[in-house]
Structures are given as structure tokens and as C-alpha cells.
Amino acid sequence: MSWFKRQSQDFDTSGERKVKTEGLWVKCDQCRQIIWKKDLEENLHVCPKCDKHFRIDARTRLAQLFDNGEYTMEDGNLSSTDPLKFTDLKPYAARLKAAQKQTGLKDAIINARGLILGKPVIISAMEYSFIGGSMGAVVGETITRAIEKATKERIPIIIISASGGARMMEGTISLMTLAKISAALARLDQAGMPFISVLTDPTTGGVTASFAMLGDLNIGEPGALIGFAGPRVIEQTIRQKLPEGFQRSEFLLEHGMLDAVVHRRDLKNYIARAFEFMAVRKQGA
Amino acid sequence: MTETGDPGQQSWRQLGILPAIEYWIATVQGFWAASAETNSYMEASGKAEQELEKIEQQIVQLESAAGDNQEAHRQLAMLQEQVANLRKQVTAAMGPWQRTELARHPQRPYMLDWVELMFTDWSELHGDRRFGDDPALVCGMAKFHGEDVLVIGHQKGRDVKQRVHRNFGQANPEGYRKAMRLMRLAEKFNRPIFTFVDTQGAYPGLGAEERGQAEAIAYNLREMAKLTVPVIVTVTGEGGSGGALAIAIGDRVLMLENSVYSVISPEGCASIMWRDSTKRELAAQALRITAPDMMEMGIIDAIVPEPPGGAHRDYQGAAAALDAVLQTNLAELKKLTVQQLLDGRYNKFRKMAQFFTEE
Ligand SMILES: [Zn+2]
Numbered sequence: 001m002s003w004f005k006r007q008s009q010d011f012d013t014s015g016e017r018k019v020k021t022e023g024l025w026v027k028c029d030q031c032r033q034i035i036w037k038k039d040l041e042e043n044l045h046v047c048p049k050c051d052k053h054f055r056i057d058a059r060t061r062l063a064q065l066f067d068n069g070e071y072t073m074e075d076g077n078l079s080s081t082d083p084l085k086f087t088d089l090k091p092y093a094a095r096l097k098a099a100q101k102q103t104g105l106k107d108a109i110i111n112a113r114g115l116i117l118g119k120p121v122i123i124s125a126m127e128y129s130f131i132g133g134s135m136g137a138v139v140g141e142t143i144t145r146a147i148e149k150a151t152k153e154r155i156p157i158i159i160i161s162a163s164g165g166a167r168m169m170e171g172t173i174s175l176m177t178l179a180k181i182s183a184a185l186a187r188l189d190q191a192g193m194p195f196i197s198v199l200t201d202p203t204t205g206g207v208t209a210s211f212a213m214l215g216d217l218n219i220g221e222p223g224a225l226i227g228f229a230g231p232r233v234i235e236q237t238i239r240q241k242l243p244e245g246f247q248r249s250e251f252l253l254e255h256g257m258l259d260a261v262v263h264r265r266d267l268k269n270y271i272a273r274a275f276e277f278m279a280v281r282k283q284g285a
Numbered sequence: 286m287t288e289t290g291d292p293g294q295q296s297w298r299q300l301g302i303l304p305a306i307e308y309w310i311a312t313v314q315g316f317w318a319a320s321a322e323t324n325s326y327m328e329a330s331g332k333a334e335q336e337l338e339k340i341e342q343q344i345v346q347l348e349s350a351a352g353d354n355q356e357a358h359r360q361l362a363m364l365q366e367q368v369a370n371l372r373k374q375v376t377a378a379m380g381p382w383q384r385t386e387l388a389r390h391p392q393r394p395y396m397l398d399w400v401e402l403m404f405t406d407w408s409e410l411h412g413d414r415r416f417g418d419d420p421a422l423v424c425g426m427a428k429f430h431g432e433d434v435l436v437i438g439h440q441k442g443r444d445v446k447q448r449v450h451r452n453f454g455q456a457n458p459e460g461y462r463k464a465m466r467l468m469r470l471a472e473k474f475n476r477p478i479f480t481f482v483d484t485q486g487a488y489p490g491l492g493a494e495e496r497g498q499a500e501a502i503a504y505n506l507r508e509m510a511k512l513t514v515p516v517i518v519t520v521t522g523e524g525g526s527g528g529a530l531a532i533a534i535g536d537r538v539l540m541l542e543n544s545v546y547s548v549i550s551p552e553g554c555a556s557i558m559w560r561d562s563t564k565r566e567l568a569a570q571a572l573r574i575t576a577p578d579m580m581e582m583g584i585i586d587a588i589v590p591e592p593p594g595g596a597h598r599d600y601q602g603a604a605a606a607l608d609a610v611l612q613t614n615l616a617e618l619k620k621l622t623v624q625q626l627l628d629g630r631y632n633k634f635r636k637m638a639q640f641f642t643e644e
Pocket of ligand 1: 028031052
């Protein structure tokens, strides 16, 4: 289920294959349109021609959602101890170091606090470019802390997923983070506090099979790959090609797994509206 | 060897079979000791196991051939003990890949065997009331030492037909939803829950995705954390990732000595990380999936010892050991209040996976 993959092998759904010649231009994978980078940024990294939602990093995401792009980061000092001393073709410790250098983060997660249309919100956002957004001990602990704070301080929480699943290099420890986060969500749920899960491209494996599917509302970004098993694993198992659009947001919406598929430009207002709806607790909670 | 005047026993001894077997055992022992030094445990244990199996078959045949010859039986028992001791040595030094093979052994006791061995008054309960009944995940009412309990577990098939019927123990969403429905039933009537985990993973199929495999697992993870009755989990064979975890949130998590618990199969890990599925032994080593590994990492509460050579060699012995551990743990949990139970379960998983520094 934790189908973390080498990024080089990854079938590319991001549309971020850059046209090297200029550096100022990006080619959309979906419609082949050449887009001026600045235009793309102004359009929240959504193709102006075909609405393809490009992958964005966690900080860009947070800036898009919080009022004035302002937020404070928390719990950012946790760092993996490489508990298994895992080595495949390359030591995990080296992969960690490289990812830390590349992203400026300690692991594939940012906890942040800020305002959305004037109301305080906690967001835990996954960083896909950090080892495929995979979830090990640090991601598990960081998200759990965000949930516990939301429960204790009675602040609505959003978790934004972008992940290949559990982090294989932390073995069964990474599997246990699913249990840990889900238990924290049980308490949040019992406290009558709202949780919105935003599933972005891609959200698969253990992340989907835990918190990403447990939102009071599960919101998908258009065209995002969302699933339990990876498409290739499924194809190998059933020995047939998967249908077009399989495991995309729209497919999940159709099969009853998402409350809505929301365009990036509408996401903030949608969330604010939903939190407004969920602002009154049931009696006793 | 004692010599007696009985000509029957003499002639039996003179057949030369017993010394030959003794020599055979010594050879295996020598081979084992030698290869243990040359650092090739994994192959050595495999070979030694194979030989010991053959020797044991011989002994069993001779047992029946020996009739009422007491001396022959005595000698055979001694040989059997030598085999058992050697097997213990081999098992103790067994690598994680061999352990995986043992966990997957086609003769390993499965969920319904454990039910038969440790419970009475079994009656199966079917269906998730939404889509269907999943034969890969079996649930039912039973009595454990006279007490009403709910039993849940993955069921692999023994022969080809059963394996297909049971989908090799790989559950679909309806399996997990059935399990949750019945756990709620147990909660409603204050019955403890025993789960037995033995799956290579949740089924990665097209229908499973359409019907929300991820949601079914996720929901169980959250809801099991809320159950107000004791939940005792035993990993009996393969603890395969989310498909295992979806019935493995408990107040106690136990593992049989030769079971494994992993986020991905060694083959799967090998094909992704080494781009070569034959590197499964390396992957098994790197992933740290054995019961002692889980104990060390604080993921499980206890290891339940298996009979020499593995649970498949002695169902009764394996069940007796597990039964005793289950009884002790259930008795402990029944002393707790609901709040103590819930807090204990929360803290147990909350404290897991604390492998980070915080500067
Ligand atoms: Zn486009």
C-alpha cells in the first residue's frame, strides 16, 4: 500500500515538465499550452487554458489559503532518527539530508496557524517534494500534534494531503503512524470539532487509508490521483488496463468517496463556508 | 545405547537405521554450525530445515514400524529430541526472510483453525449490510473459556479452491465494514473482541478502489480507537500493512514468534527500492519485520512462543501457548474501567513511533 516511488520513474501528473530553454515558460502536460510562469502563478498554478491543477508545494498552498498569505509555522523542529538504519541502493539518511536541503524542511509536513476569512484555523500541509510526501515517524507525530492542538484549543483543522503513502524506509513504524493519527482524529471527532481533509495530487496508500478519508468533509482538487493501491499494482493484480480517469478526484466523487471536487480558486471560500456550517456543536460535545 | 537380551529389539537395532539417523542429525548439526560461522545463515537455515523435515518423516515412519518395541520407541524419542533441539537452534538464528516464509507456510494454522483450537460455540456472522459478505475476513460469536466473545480474522485458503474463495486472505472493503459492524455489536453487548491478523494486505483490486478500500480501512482505524470493550489483537501469520492494521487497533497487540508485521511485503519493497524483486531477502532484512523487531520498537506487547520449527508442526502446542497468553491479557483488561481502557489504548498508539529528535 505504501507505494512510494522514485520520482524519476513517476508517471508525471504534475504537468511541471519545464521547458528548459527559457525557464520563464512552462508547458502544460494536459493541453500542451506554453504558459508564461508568472501567468501560471497568478492563476494559482492552474493552467489558464485547460484548468489543469499543477502540483504546488506546501508553502505556496498555505499562502493561498491563509488571509494575506500570513501564517506561523509550528512543530517544524522534528527530525527523523532513521530508526531502521535503512539502506537500499542509497542510505535513507542520505535521502533525508538531500530532501531537507532541497526543501528547507525537516520532513514532509508543515503545521501552520493563521486566519481564513478572519477566523483562526490550523493547517497541516504535506510536502510532496520531500521523499514523495511519504509519512514516517515525524510526519505522524507532527500531524498528531496539530490534531491534538485543534482538539484542545477548539480550533478547526485542515489537513492537506500530497503523499505516496507510508514511508517504507521507516518500516512498520510508519504503518503505526496511521493508527496514531486516526486515534487522535477519534478524539477530535468526539470533541465535536470540525476537520476538513483536502486531497491533492497525489494522495495514495496509507495516507488515503487513514486521515485523508476521515474528514468531516473530504475535498478533492480537480484531476488529483487519489487511491489506496497504486495504479500499477492494481494493473498487475487484475491483469488488465485501468479505465480512463480511474482514481481521479472525479471518479471518487462519482463513487461517493468525496464530498466535493473544488477548483483551487474556490477552495478558500469553500472551506470558510464549510467551517461556518460546522461552527455549532451538538449538545454535550 | 543399552543392550538388552530381547532378540526382537536386537534385530531392530541391528537394522542400522537408528545410528544412521543419528549420524544424519550430526551431519546436519555440523553443516549448520559450519555455515553459521561463514555468515550465510539464511541459506543454511533453509537447508537445515529441509533436512530436519526429512529426518522427522523417517522417525515418524519408524515409530509406526516399531510396534510395541519399547526400546525402539525410547531411542526414537531421543532422536526426536535431538531434532527438536537442533531445530530450536536453527529457528533462533533464522533470518527475516525465512521467518516470512514460515509466516506464509501453507500448513500454518489459519484463523478458523485457531477458532477450532481455542474457542467453543462458534457461529459465523456474515455481511456488511451494504454490499456483501467477504469470505477473506471471517467474524463470529464464540465462547472463550465459557465467556462470550467476538472473534475476527483473515482467513487464507488451504487448497486452490479455498484460496480462490478466500481471495488468499486479502479482504475487500466489505470485509472491513463487516468487521466494524460486528465490533459495534460486541460493544453494544459488552463482549470482548479477539482479532487474528494474517494477510499479505488489503486487496488491491478495481472493485476495492471503487467501493472505497481506503475509507473502509481508515474508518476502522478511527472507530476501533473508540471501542469501549477490550480488544486483543494477535498477529498469527502475515501482518500485511493497512489491510492488517484495519483490525489491529487493540489494547494488547501480540505476535506469534514466527509471524511478521510490515508496511510492505519484502518483494514489493525490493521491486521498488532495489528495482529487483529477487532482492526480497535484503528487503526483509532492511524492513525489520520480525516479532523481536516489533518488540524492540515498542509496537507489540508480547511475543507468543511457537513449538520448535513453527506453529504448523504442532497445532495443539501452538494453541496452548497462545491460549494462556490470551487468558492472562483478557483477565488484566477486564479489571479496567472503560475510561482506563480508552485512555490506555490511546496512549499506547500515541506513544508509538517516537523516532525523532527535537532540537
Ligand atoms: Zn493546460
